[in-house]
Amino acid sequence: MFTKERVEQLKSHATPYYFYDLDILDATLLAIQNAVKNKPYVVHYAIKANANERILERIKKSGFGIDTVSGNEIKWALKNGFKGNEIAFAGVGKSDEEIQTALEAGIFTFNVESIPELQVIDELAAKAGKKALIAIRLNPNVNAKTHHYITTGLEENKFGINYWELNELFEQLEKLQNIELKGLHFHIGSQIRDLSVFKNLCNRVNELQSEFRERNIDLDHINVGGGLGVNYQSPDEELIPDFDAFFSIFDQFIDLLPNQSLHFELGRAVVAQCAALISKVLFVKEGVKTNFAILDAGMTELIRPALYQSSHHIQNLSKINEEATYKYDVVGPICESSDCFGKAILLPKTERGDLMAIRTAGAYGQVMSSQYNLRDFAKTIYHDEL
Numbered sequence: 001m002f003t004k005e006r007v008e009q010l011k012s013h014a015t016p017y018y019f020y021d022l023d024i025l026d027a028t029l030l031a032i033q034n035a036v037k038n039k040p041y042v043v044h045y046a047i048k049a050n051a052n053e054r055i056l057e058r059i060k061k062s063g064f065g066i067d068t069v070s071g072n073e074i075k076w077a078l079k080n081g082f083k084g085n086e087i088a089f090a091g092v093g094k095s096d097e098e099i100q101t102a103l104e105a106g107i108f109t110f111n112v113e114s115i116p117e118l119q120v121i122d123e124l125a126a127k128a129g130k131k132a133l134i135a136i137r138l139n140p141n142v143n144a145k146t147h148h149y150i151t152t153g154l155e156e157n158k159f160g161i162n163y164w165e166l167n168e169l170f171e172q173l174e175k176l177q178n179i180e181l182k183g184l185h186f187h188i189g190s191q192i193r194d195l196s197v198f199k200n201l202c203n204r205v206n207e208l209q210s211e212f213r214e215r216n217i218d219l220d221h222i223n224v225g226g227g228l229g230v231n232y233q234s235p236d237e238e239l240i241p242d243f244d245a246f247f248s249i250f251d252q253f254i255d256l257l258p259n260q261s262l263h264f265e266l267g268r269a270v271v272a273q274c275a276a277l278i279s280k281v282l283f284v285k286e287g288v289k290t291n292f293a294i295l296d297a298g299m300t301e302l303i304r305p306a307l308y309q310s311s312h313h314i315q316n317l318s319k320i321n322e323e324a325t326y327k328y329d330v331v332g333p334i335c336e337s338s339d340c341f342g343k344a345i346l347l348p349k350t351e352r353g354d355l356m357a358i359r360t361a362g363a364y365g366q367v368m369s370s371q372y373n374l375r376d377f378a379k380t381i382y383h384d385e386l
């Protein structure tokens, strides 16, 4: 991602900023398109991972739909050229206003997460004189084997309808007149690196789908959500996730009916590797056990380490060809001890003014920025604007 020439260009911009290499995004999108070619698969990009317009423009060109979790995401997707019928809408707490927005937009599906939600959507659809297209988000109780803050498919999580609620669900589905059941939806977590998890998901989806078939309920699609992880440790070894391996799990293990389509909602795997947070070292401070490299970017720009204990690969771009033999705790300037990008990180000897890159920052990075400490938002610079 960082040639010598590019590092020189990066140096001329005020830090901190998000740097996006859209060539990496394009290569990633192409890999996904190739992996799903000639299959009844539809990919919805999970817009919450990164909603920048230039990113959405390329995703749209690749023919993907959108996965949303708020009314404003639906509006933003429409504004960026996506059609209502390409938009899926999940979330455990959809407000009446958001449901109305979605009804007006004529979305692909409400991914319904509870029976009370189903009833409210039915009521609001009646009022709007519309039929709401829905998928039922089922909680499959499959362990995603990822950080517990990004695990969503276990019974203890707030997401989806549980197995023991199925009978009540079937009763409601028969009763409610303003909804049309189109599919089943699942999403068990994020940053899933162990692909056997998706095999377990397929097996569970097959079991749950048979419950619907036994009742002669037709489903035109199955939506298995997102969750495919990326390589945060060594991004350059895996700039493009192994989409062939991912999709082939579903080829092998999911039972699709002849006219059924299979939908995916990938977020992180699409955009994570195309960005880095670029920052400068403000001070190097000698501590008791360790030296601190204090950056001008912090948890306000990238909260993932503080929020999920995640670690991103950190590079000293000013010393990119030097050997990493010194250890630093790399921290931000925010008044929180959790404002730390990594402990005991091996770097070349690092000094005030060095340009630093925090890699794999394209997903759940800029979108989660805050102005805590009344900081300015970081700027955005694309590879063709350097």
Ligand SMILES: *Cc1c(COP(=O)(O)O)cnc(C)c1O
Binding pocket: 046, 048, 049, 067, 069, 090, 091, 187, 189, 190, 191, 225, 226, 227, 228, 265, 266, 267, 268, 269, 363
């Ligand atoms: C966040 C989310 C996704 C995307 O997850 P990734 O791990 O980024 O692929 C997909 N579906 C739903 C319902 C989500 O909430």
